[in-house]
Amino acid sequence: MAHTEAGNPGVGPEAGEPAAFAVGVATYNQAQTVGALLQAVEGGLAAALPGRPVVVIHADGGSQDGTLERAREASTGLLIQVSFALDQLARPGTGLVRPAALRAILGEVGKLGTGCAVLDAEAGSLPSGWIERLARPVLADQMDFVAPCYLRHPLDGTITSGIAFPLQRALYGKGLRFPLATDFACSGRFISALLEAGEWPAELSRVGSEAWLVTRAVTGDFRICQALLGAKDTTGAEGGSDLGLVLPRILGALFLEMERHVAAWQKVRGAAPVPVCGGGALPSGEPKPVGVDVPRALESYRLGQRNLQEVWRLVLSPAALLELAKLAQRTDQEFRFPDTLWARTVYDFALAHHFRVMNRDHLLAAFVPLYLGWLGSFAGELGDADPARTEPRIEELCLRYESEKPYLISRWRWPDRFNP
Helix, strand or coil: CCEEEECCCCECCCCCECCCEEEEEEECCCHHHHHHHHHHHHHHHHHHCCCCCEEEEEEECCCCCCHHHHHHHHCCCEEEEEECCCCCCCCCCCCCCHHHHHHHHHHHHHHHCCCEEEECHHHCCCCCCHHHHHHHHHHHCCCCEEEEEEECCCCCCHHHHHHHHHHHHHHHCEECCCCCCCCEEECHHHHHHHHHCCCCCCCHHHHCCHHHHHHHHHHCCCCEEEEEEEECCCHHHHCHHHHHHHHHHHHHHHHHHHHHCHHHHCCCCCCEECCEECCCCCCCCCCCCCCCCHHHHHHHHHHHHHHCHHHHHHHCCHHHHHHHHHHHCCCCCCCCCCHHHHHHHHHHHHHHHHHCCCCHHHHHHCCHHHHHHHHHHHHHHHCCCCHHHHHHHHHHHHHHHHHCHHHHHHHHHCCCCCCC
């Protein structure tokens, strides 16, 4: 049930003046931070759209700590509060809170008939200027989907850098640097297309919704761009102590989208850059330093190489298995995961997921040691490199994914005829 606080009673789906824009945030037991967050959101909206009617959509997953009440106390504008059912698997920091929350937010925005920005509330704060930089391309440039482009430490968000970004770019030909969007903006047209599609895929409650939204944007007839948002810590969304949960979730989402859009990505060759839209002052701030325990990551890889042979043989070619065995014998200083081997490993797991060679949960869990091997190699290679050196290295990896795409297509189309 939705609750509307009429801080501006002339705005809303039943009022005379339509809203110009909306911002959605989702919470779950965040009473300590929700007040400051909503005040920052409303302040950002006022700065980005002075004098224009705006709405904040607050979706809550059944908080028991007073989050809803704190939000109402803090809000000075029009606040629409909606509830959503929290999946039993969901917990903060894993991304699994978001699918039902996004559905609730976008459903309310659909009634308003306007564009919106959706912000990641788990950070508990909102840097100045983010709303303006997300909203302006929708309002001024008629963009349908605006993805974030963060300033981050080279070792922050490595699931994105090593898998999600190069895979999405190779598949769909559009290089959104951060395709696992937790902050984004979209037009009323894009929201209508999502809502008119009917029921959202049931798998989203288990695998998350970021890949689904972005894939809809890059495969449909929509205008897309990126917005520079400045520094953000993405570690919580991509790993840490929850790596064994988060990585399989992200992989599962990406692989399910491959199945849904196979007709689209098999026609794509190469990749085109996605424009970066400006607007407002670039938010200040430095990316949070991130460290990787390289010896521990590589030891996890070696342990997996010893204990997961039976699983890996069902997925990987004999040549790949031989290369992986050789890698396990190298010292930490010598350990370098070749780009070709890495791209083919990701593709092989996507193929195994598609053909259901085994239980999908077990399959995705068996990928974690391989990722840790790649991560240890990536961190060992880059050291303390700054983004100016890191981005060209990630570009090399993207090009290798693209050059190996014929391998993926051949094995997808003719699994019995093409088996290197």
